Amino acid sequence: MTDPDDAAAAPTPREPGRVRTAVVVGAGLAGLTAATGLAARGIDVTVLEARTRVGGRTRGLPVAPGCQVDAGAAYLGERHTELLALVKELGLDTTPTTMRGASRFVLGPEGTTRDGRFPPLNAVALGELFDLLDELTAAVRPDAPWLTPDAERLDTLTAAEWADRRLTHPDARLFFPLFLGEMMAADPADVSVLHMAFYLRSGGGVRYLNAFEGGAQQDRITGGAHQVCERLAGRLGSRVRLGEAVRAVHQDDAGVTVHATAGAHRADVAVLALPPLLADAVEHRPAPAVPRAGDRTARGCAVKATLVYPAPLWRAHGLSGWSVNAEGPLLSTVDDSPADGGVGVLTGFVTGAEARRFGALSPRRQRAAVVEQAARIFPMLPPPTGLHITDWVDEPYSQGCYAALRGPGDWLRYGPTLTAPHGRVHWAGTETSTEYFGLMEGAVRSGHRVVAEILARD
Incomplete structure (x- = not known):
């Protein structure tokens, strides 16, 4: 038959x-x-x-009857033309990532609330950091990073060593590993400068990768x-x-x-x-x-903590759900609530070295740490009604997420046969x-x- x-x-x-x-x-x-x-x-x-199951590093997570959110890869933007064509061909749709409202920042002893996503750090220092990253990404050859001018030096130096040499202001030193964790799920000690520059260039540049509206995180696929x-x-x-x-x-x-x-x-x-x-x-x-x-070569260091609420309660307080935090486990959060607003979902990202530390905890201690930190970031919210932790670092058939991290020497050795x-x-x-x-x-x-x-x- x-x-x-x-x-x-x-x-x-x-x-x-x-x-x-x-x-x-x-x-x-x-x-x-x-x-x-x-x-x-x-x-x-x-x-x-x-x-x-099928899906690889995409995974649907049920959070309410008939409602799933992304426990793995989630975001896309207008430049992701092949994926968007496939989404359309398969009869799927996209939902904008909601970023309306103020952001929360816990970068010191006290948390602060402010409009936009720019952290309450020295603007000149962060501007210099992004200028240095732009300089690196502009120089790399995205089609063949191993042929980049000065590739041998850039592929020998780790991003952590580069930061130690080039970043002088404490605010830039504080923010750099948080940024690299968000963009690449990387500890700066794990990746070469060449890989960091290539990754940022390959993805569309620092500003495109880091942006929601008009950027790489603009939309999600409706339903996961x-x-x-x-x-x-x-x-x-x-x-x-x-x-x-x-x-x-x-x-x-x-x-x-x-x-x-x-x-x-x-x-x-x-x-x-x-x-x-x-x-x-x-x-x-x-x-x-x-x-x-x-x-x-290292595993991409990402753990997702999905916090579920009866509704997107933070919006009533004028908040977007976005946060950036100097200490973990949650180094950032974002509003991943379904478009109908029937349930509220905050996705917390545990990345870089923090993901490895977090992964070593027992499930009970992991959950306690997430709930306690969420209460400090968003003291106006009740405890979540649901909490799901997806550890991609130790997932045997993924070996990390978002992607493998190329360490010193990797691009020069393995790039030509990629x-x-x-x-x-x-x-x-x-x-x-x-x-x-x-x-x-x-x-x-x-x-x-x-x-x-x-x-x-x-």
Whole structure:
């Protein structure tokens, strides 16, 4: 009997060619974009996903009956054209990220409230910080950061060392790690200056990445970003196999064999849509000449704390829900309430070194720390009626979020082979995209790139 899902997703006939079958490893945005693109061009595709769900680093979190919010990747802007096209094609919509009202800042012993998002710190010092970051991002080559002028020095120096040398005002030193945590989920000690500059340039520049209205955080996908993957997987039907962790990929002259939990899968090509640390954990025969990661490659350090209230109660106090805090666990918060306002949701971000400290706590202590800090940031609010903590740092099939962090020496060593196929194995994932690296847009673009590469093999 024919699976109705398979019938609905039947591939368009194509001329016989060298590539007729493919195995895609990973059912996140990159893997499913690649898989549906290949299937639409007549290639017989099997998708293997280690988790019991699709979505990768997108994940829906139920917070009320019939209401889910993003526990993982969430935001997008007008420049994210490939993702927006996919959202439209799948019949989804977007919701503006609400930022109306004053912000809360706890950068010292006392919290303060002020209009806008600019913190109550020395404006000249922060202006100089952003000028220095703009100077770095303008110099980097986004298409090939390893070819940036002075790349060797920039890839040797950590962002923490750069800050120690270049930032003299205490307010700039205070704000820099908070900013880097928000933008990259990075501890400055974990990333090279070259990676920091590339990440900011790849994402559209400091001001675009940091902006809500008109920027990279302008909108959310109504009902949650996880729906993109769910609808793409729906097109593939039973060709998506969950609970299939891949252990090994073996190649020979005739094809590739992907060894997974439930058995082996033979195909002409394989696509590994995995973060670099996970891609290296797979046994490859033959082994790539250059691995995907090294000793200084770190996990993106992000934990999301989702605080649920009966309604967006902070708005009645003239607040936007946005906060920035010098001490953790919550280094920032944002209003992620559904558009209908039926429930209030504050998303708290635990990033950088604070995420590692927080992850070492017991669940009981984590919850107590979040509730206690939320009461200090927003003393006018009652305790949340619900609290959900999503730890991406220790998630075994993500190895961090937003993306892997490239440490000293990584770009010079691994950059030149970032997207080069290893025989019959192709690489996808936001970490393989030099456009919008670390964002959902980068993942989608990497999927499109892999489809083009495989079709070009014919």
